[in-house]
Amino acid sequence: MKIRRLTLLGSVAGLCLLLLSLQTRGHASGAADALARVTVPVQSGVAAVNRAAHGVWATYLDWKNVRGENRRLREENRQLRVESLWVSETTEENLRLRRLLALHDRLPVPTMAGEVIAREWGGWVRSLTVNRGRADQVARLTAVISPEGLVGRVVEVRPGASIVQVLTDPASTVGAHVVRTRTAGIVEGEPRGTIRFKYLAREGGGIQAGDLVVTAGLSGVFPRGIPIGRVTAIDDRGSALFHYAQLAPLVDFARIDEVLLVTGERMQDLTAFFPGGSER
Amino acid sequence: MRALLALTVFGGGIAQVTLAPALRIGVVTPDIPLIIVVLLALRRGAETGCLAGAVVGLMQDVAGGGLLGVQALTKALVGFVIGAAAPRLSVTQPLVQVPGLVLLSVAEALARFALLKVFHFPVAFGELMTYVVLPQALYNGFIGAVLALGLAWVEAYRRRVS
Numbered sequence: 188m189k190i191r192r193l194t195l196l197g198s199v200a201g202l203c204l205l206l207l208s209l210q211t212r213g214h215a216s217g218a219a220d221a222l223a224r225v226t227v228p229v230q231s232g233v234a235a236v237n238r239a240a241h242g243v244w245a246t247y248l249d250w251k252n253v254r255g256e257n258r259r260l261r262e263e264n265r266q267l268r269v270e271s272l273w274v275s276e277t278t279e280e281n282l283r284l285r286r287l288l289a290l291h292d293r294l295p296v297p298t299m300a301g302e303v304i305a306r307e308w309g310g311w312v313r314s315l316t317v318n319r320g321r322a323d324q325v326a327r328l329t330a331v332i333s334p335e336g337l338v339g340r341v342v343e344v345r346p347g348a349s350i351v352q353v354l355t356d357p358a359s360t361v362g363a364h365v366v367r368t369r370t371a372g373i374v375e376g377e378p379r380g381t382i383r384f385k386y387l388a389r390e391g392g393g394i395q396a397g398d399l400v401v402t403a404g405l406s407g408v409f410p411r412g413i414p415i416g417r418v419t420a421i422d423d424r425g426s427a428l429f430h431y432a433q434l435a436p437l438v439d440f441a442r443i444d445e446v447l448l449v450t451g452e453r454m455q456d457l458t459a460f461f462p463g464g465s466e467r
Numbered sequence: 468m469r470a471l472l473a474l475t476v477f478g479g480g481i482a483q484v485t486l487a488p489a490l491r492i493g494v495v496t497p498d499i500p501l502i503i504v505v506l507l508a509l510r511r512g513a514e515t516g517c518l519a520g521a522v523v524g525l526m527q528d529v530a531g532g533g534l535l536g537v538q539a540l541t542k543a544l545v546g547f548v549i550g551a552a553a554p555r556l557s558v559t560q561p562l563v564q565v566p567g568l569v570l571l572s573v574a575e576a577l578a579r580f581a582l583l584k585v586f587h588f589p590v591a592f593g594e595l596m597t598y599v600v601l602p603q604a605l606y607n608g609f610i611g612a613v614l615a616l617g618l619a620w621v622e623a624y625r626r627r628v629s
Contacts, residue, residue, distance in 0.1 A: 192513050196547045199521045203540035210534055211586060222529045237486070 280444070286334040287445050294460050296410060297451035298332075299323060303444050304348065313356040313376065313440070315339070319448055320347045328408050330449040336414035336437035336461060337361065337402055338446050349448070353440045354415065355380050362403040363415055366458070368393050371403060374415050374434065382416055384432040394421060394432055401458060410449060412458025472507070476519045479503035480526030490610070495602040497610045498572060500527055504542050505571055506614060508550035516546025534586060541578040545571055568611035572604035 291298050305316035319325050321344050329341040331351045339353040352359050359376035363384065370393075372386030384400050398418040404411025416434035424430055479500045487496040500523040508516025520542030527538045549556075549571065557563065576599075580592065 192517075192547070192551070195514055196517055196543065199517055199543040200540055203521070203536035203543070206536035206539075207534055207582075207586065210536075222525065222535070237489075241489070 283445055287447060290332075290334045290460070291447055294447075294449075294457065296449055296453070296455055296457070298447040299325070299450050301331075301349070301446050301448055303446065306441070308441070313353050313359075313380065314342070315351040315353060315440070315443070315446070317341075317349050317351055317446060317448070318347065320345050320349050322346060324450070325349045325448060326450075330409045330413070330453060331446050332413055332449060333438050333443055333446050334461075335439075336416070337409065338438050338440065338443065340408055341448065351446070354382050354436055354438075355440060361409060361415065362405045363400050364403045365394055365418070366399045366401055367395075368398070370394055374400060382434045382436055383422075384416075384418065384434050385429050386432070388424070388426075388428060388430045394418060396420060398432075400432075400434055401461075404454065404456065407453055410453045411456040412461065414461045472511070472515065472519070475503060475507065476522050477526070480523045483527060492606065493602075495606050497606045498575075498603055499610070500524065500538075501542060501545065501572060501575060502568065502607055502611045502614060504546045505549050505568060505611065506618070508546045509553045509556070511550065512553065513547045513550030516550030517543045518546070520544070520546030534583070537579055537582050540582065541575050544578060545575045564615050565608035565612045567608075569604045569608040572607040573600060576600040576604070 287300060291300060299319055301317035301319040303315050304318045307314045307316075315331075315338070317331070325341060325344050327341055327344055329349070331338040331340060337354060339351045339356070339359060341349045342352040343350040354361065354374060354376055356376045357378045359374075359382075361374045362371070363374045364371045365384075365386075370386050372384050374382055374384055376382055386394070396418050400415045400418065402409040402411055402413040402415060414437050416436045418432045419435045420433040422431040422433065479502075482499045487499050490497055504516060504520040504523060507519045511519075521539045524537075524539035524542035525535065527542075528535045556567075576596075580588065580595065580600075
């Protein structure tokens with residue numbers, strides 16, 4: 188057994204040494220070529236398998252990276268959307284405040300800006316709560332306006348806030364007239380959330396859809412010439428004493444966020460300070 | 468069984484040129500054929516170790532493009548010596564396997580260096596030891612221990628199943 192082992196070792200060692208010595212004399216290239224003929228195809232095959240395995244692994248890593256990146260991009264996209272909304276919201280607010288400030292500056296009467304902090308929209312009552320109250324010397328029946336037109340009047344003053352009855356409140360009535368025809372009447376709120384212009388039939392000749400209705404300024408509550416709405420339809424009641432015209436309010440009461448409270452003189456004519464005031 | 472043996476030896480030679488580069492740490496690659504030769508010699512004895520070392524070493528010589536027979540001879544010697552000494556060695560613990568493989572790697576490298584010097588190998592010994600032999604020996608020890616533990620686990624599993 189031992190001899191067999193040693194014989195094997197001797198044979199292997201002898202073969203190797205023979206190969207080595209042949210190579211030094213330049214005669215072993217044939218043996219190398221013969222071995223290469225066996226090993227090279229196998230190596231090529233295994234290398235191909237290896238490359239394929241690497242390819243699969245690389246694909247998996249790519250997929251994993253893409254998944255991670257996708258998740259990251261989704262999160263980034265979500266954040267950017269939020270930021271974009273925030274920016275557009277801020278831009279819109281900025282625009283609204285600029286318009287309010289512009290109105291505040293151009294009006295000849297003193298006004299105070301207020302922010303709408305609550306809305307009562309049940310139908311029985313339609314009101315806004317503004318963050319200006321007793322501490323700001325807000326008086327009851329103060330006119331509340333926006334750059335688009337009349338919002339309503341303050342009906343209740345509290346320590347830190349005021350309740351504004353808007354035009355669409357069923358109990359709201361405002362003296363008004365049509366700018367083009369000078370037809371006088373009353374703008375009333377309706378339970379369904381719309382407003383109508385009630386006027387004497389004999390004075391109502393010529394009112395048309397699209398006519399602008401503004402405050403009349405007779406009651407001393409609202410300054411004259413604040414836009415209220417535009418006529419959308421005429422309800423001709425024949426021989427009845429009063430006729431009605433449906434109005435589309437110029438102010439979107441459901442979306443208004445900032446208002447101006449007219450704190451000073453209310454007898455001035457403000458027609459020229461609002462858009463459409465010169466439609467006569 | 469012989470086919471499996473041949474496959475292992477042949478696979479080891481192929482793995483050195485395909486798998487080992489993927490296991491590279493820096494510039495250090497493990498000597499997978501040497502590890503296989505040692506593991507085979509420990510289990511199958513000196514003859515198998517010697518033959519496996521010769522075949523796999525020859526494959527490495529061919530793949531490396533150097534002198535044919537250098538690694539065949541050194542690995543055959545390592546296989547033979549380990550196979551012959553296996554009955555007197557207790558190498559079941561990783562604490563023995565790792566240093567054992569490190570020492571064997573160094574010994575094989577020394578033998579290879581000595582043989583190559585006969586043929587005027589130009590590289591300095593110290594440099595070769597520092598940058599090639601010792602790092603590769605350490606890596607061999609680690610890979611060998613992992614392989615040995617894996618084989619031990621497989622054998623234990625087979626025994627439990629059978």
